Amino acid sequence: MLEIRTSSSQVWEVDYQAPNQLRLNGQLFGWDLAVLGNGRYHVLFEGRSYQAELVEADYAAKTLVLKINGQRVALQAKDRYDLLLEKMGLSNATVLKVNELKAPMPGLIVDIRVAAGQAVQKGDPLLVLEAMKMENILKAPADGTVSSIRVTLRDNVQKGQVLVQFA
Template identity: 75%
Template sequence: MLHISTSPEQLWEVDYRAVDTVTLNGQAFAWDIADLGEGRFHVLHEGRSYNAEVVSADYASKNIVLKINGQRIELNAKDRFDLLLERLGMSNAAAAKVNELKAPMPGLIVDIRVEPGQTVQKGDPLLVLEAMKMENILKAPADGTVGSLKVSLRDNVQKGQVLVQFS
């Protein structure tokens, strides 16, 4: 079960765990989706056609930017662990203790947007990682100062490799 939001007023409960079934706010969500490659999809829902494109995906913070029929939509997902931490008042506790940024997947560093000594805030873009022909903006997990960059432009990186060290 995920809670997906596009703003504080827009919240959806999505259950995708059942085989071949997705529910949205407790109701079955019937759709037909075709993968067009390179992060692009064609979706049919209730007789309407949608063109969808994944613009960026930050798996660490569960933020995804989509373009649906040309309209940009930013989604934030929270799983049951995020919701539990939030209920316990610890939603920022995990991010506050992070002292490095690791690659969420293998890929190629195509842009570096920070330099050592630079102060960053949670959510600031640090690097752009290209994976499977999609650009993924890797963002600061917490407020801090960039201590050192462990990669250079055009470096190939492996999943779990340290990219940025915070001081």
């Protein structure tokens, strides 16, 4: 079961019974979905046609931004574990305090996109690490302030090496 929220006043309970069987607020949800490609979909629901596009997805934070018939809709999902933690009063216990960003793999620093003292939000790009001829954008794992950058442009780094420290 998922709880989907678009705003404080719009909340839906979504339950997957079986493949292609979806319940919305306890009622069977009958729809026809056609995948158009590149995050675009055509949906038929109760005789009406909708064009849907996936604009953004943050699966770790369980957020989606859709464009439905040209109108942006931001969605926040909570699964049964999130709801249980919230019911127990532990939802704030999951807030992440990060002190440093470490290299996930060996590579070469090809771009530095932040400076010491800069405030960053979760998901903001910090560095670009080239590994195996691919550029990997390393993003802020949580909100914070950069206290120091421990690498310079064109540095070779090892897996686990501290790249950025947070205040």
